Amino acid sequence: AYKITDECIACGSCADQCPVEAISEGSIYEIDEALCTDCGACADQCPVEAIVPED
Structure with a gap:
């Protein structure tokens, strides 16, 4: 799964x-x-790179 870090600016993308x-x-x-299906679409879209794969 992916996680959203504190860098998130809540833009909704x-x-x-x-x-x-x-x-x-x-x-x-x-x-x-x-x-979450681990598709990565959210991470690709994030303008501030706040979405990262879980360890």
């Missing part, structure tokens, strides 16, 4: 790209690990 709607809005957006 990632949520629009998620094919399984695993990203929820907030001051820092969150990815639901149970829904």
Whole structure:
């Protein structure tokens, strides 16, 4: 799964790209690990590179 770091600027770009709607809005957006399919679309879209793969 991917995670959203504190670098998140809550722009919403990632949520629009998620094919399984695993990203929820907030001051820092969150990815639901149970829904995430590791497609990477969100990370590719993030303008501040705040989305990284989980270790």
